[in-house]
Amino acid sequence: MASKKYVSFLSLLFVLASATSQAQLxxxxxxxxxxxxxxxxxxxxTEFMANNYAYPAKPRNQWEIGLQVGAFGISGDVRNRFPGIGAALHARKALGYVFSLRGQVGFGTTKGLNFQPSSNWLKNSAWNSAGYATGTQVFYNYKTNVYDLSLQGVVTLSNIRFHKxxxxxxxxxxxxxxxxxxxxxxxxxxxSTPYNFSSVIAQYGPTQYQYKDRKDIRKDLKDxxxxxxxxxxxxxxxxxxxFDxxxxFIGNVGAGVQFKLNKKLSLAIEDKLTITKTDLLDGNQWQENSQTATAQSRDYDTYNFLSLxxxxxxxxxxxxxxxxxxxxxxxxxxxxxPRHMKLPKPVLDDADxxxxxxxxDQEPNTPAGAPVxxxxxxxxxxxxxxPDYKDKELVTPTQCQPVDADGVGKCPPPACCDSLSKLIAEGGLKxxxxxxxxxxxxxxxxxxxxxNDAKALLAxxxxxxxxxxxxxxAVIGYCSSSKSEQQLSWDRVNAVISYMVDKEGINQDRFIFKYGEMGGDCNTVDLRDGTGEEGPTTVPAPHPNLRRGR
Incomplete structure (x- = not known):
């Protein structure tokens, strides 16, 4: 019962430690x-900071001091009654991220008691010196205190994380x-006298013993x-x-898990098994033998320490x-x-x-020296x-376009001359x-x-x-010193005509489309009487790739 309670207690501590340690610290x-x-x-x-050595220096890291308490038990020829009490102190120092050394001093005390009688005590000095008559059966028992000191190598791999x-x-x-x-x-x-265990044993037959229920034996032995x-x-x-x-010498092995509470504190649940080269931790090295009753056991006692x-x-x-x-x-x-890494200057290909x-590059084969x-x-x-590298007339007015293969345009006669021609042809001014x-x-x-003001004016x-x-x-837009200005002028004229056609229901054939004109405000589109003027109703966008609102 005591053992079950202890296991339940440790389980509760484990759950609490797990809950406490969920946060990333x-x-x-x-x-x-x-x-x-x-x-x-x-x-x-210094070499690392100067980028002359790729690996940073290992930092100075803290020592760990720990205190452990828990259940202590011996495994031998005599039954361990229930776990005793153990305690240990340790100091641990990391030699690397995986391996560390730990020095530990420990103490444990526990008791044992067999629930079956034995008569193989003749060569056991403790029972032989007590004055029991030959053939008397006894119940082996013991109380042992153990003090140990060990140096351990500790290996951990759970700190090497690839995804956090x-x-x-x-x-x-x-x-x-x-x-x-x-x-x-x-x-x-x-x-000062030997115990009388006869009341605990019920004998029957010449060579065999029938024993009471273990609970009854435990109760009788306790009395x-x-x-x-x-x-x-x-x-x-x-x-x-x-120390008399x-x-x-001992060897020990074990495993454990630590739960971090903060940067200074952690909880640990650990189990350590210690192997000894003695069979006398329980005070007995003799096993029951029906022929001689004096057979010496060949196994060595071990002890275990389960701790928090x-x-x-x-x-x-x-x-x-x-x-x-x-x-x-x-x-x-x-x-x-990157904060420390030396990054090479990027080298990007530029074929032309x-x-x-x-x-x-949207035109990867531009001739050498051509402005882009x-x-x-x-x-x-x-x-x-x-293109400019072929254009012999770098800035050709819009009204002089289209141009020939050398980029040279053919400009129409001045408006005054055109009006005069019409006046002569018609016999007077129109x-x-x-x-x-x-x-x-x-x-x-x-x-x-x-x-909204512009829409009101157009209405x-x-x-x-x-x-x-x-x-x-005539709907007239201004400015043409660059491609973007030409396209912007076209877009604005187009916006006015489209509004008048789509929203006001005026036939598009009544409009003359003029953009990129000189002598006006670049941000203004004028409407005027165009009766008698020649000009297209629609004009393709000069630079479609620069159109706004596409």
């Missing part, structure tokens, strides 16, 4: 911080060597034994002694113990966001040497379709249609959107246009 250290680098490794740190910075728990295994002393006592006498453990247990006279107690511990990290100007740090953290962070890399725009396309300043003044539409800089003009069905209306 802190980050890793900065490999560029020289304050955590010991002086003997500063030359490596670090973990709040740590699984480890260890093995070590050391020494122990022990003191075993036997409860063989009732005061009989006084618990003084006054008799020194059997010892091997050949064993060396320390038998000494033996609290650990404290100590040390100033040092990082956490390395088994809590992820050695991949620096490399992953440097790849993600126009200054625009091939991945962005930001897309690597040969520049055409006047938008006449002939009057306008009498529509009167029409409004000018103003746009915001670089915008082609009609404002008023539309009514006048509808009232004068014989009038043609």
């Amino acid at each position: 802190g980050g890793t250290y900065d490999v560029m911080d020289s304050s955590v680098v010991p002086s003997k490794r500063l030359p490596q740190h 910075a670090k973990s709040s728990f740590n699984v480890y295994a260890f093995a070590g060597l050391g020494g122990m002393i022990y003191d075993t006592k036997v409860d063989a006498l009732d005061g 009989i034994l006084d618990g003084d453990y006054e008799t020194q247990g059997e010892t091997d006279n050949g064993q060396p002694k320390v 107690k038998p000494f033996r 511990g609290i650990n404290v990290a100590i040390g100033g100007k040092a990082v956490e113990p390395l088994w809590w740090l992820n050695p991949l953290d620096y490399a992953y962070n440097e790849v993600n966001k 040497g126009d200054g625009i890399t091939d991945q962005f 725009d930001s897309h690597g396309v040969s520049r055409d300043t006047d938008g006449d379709g002939v 009057k306008d249609c009498g529509i009167g003044d029409l409004p000018s539409i103003t746009f915001k800089p670089k915008s082609i959107t009609l404002s 008023s003009a539309a009514q006048k246009i509808k009232d004068n069905p014989n009038c043609k209306i």
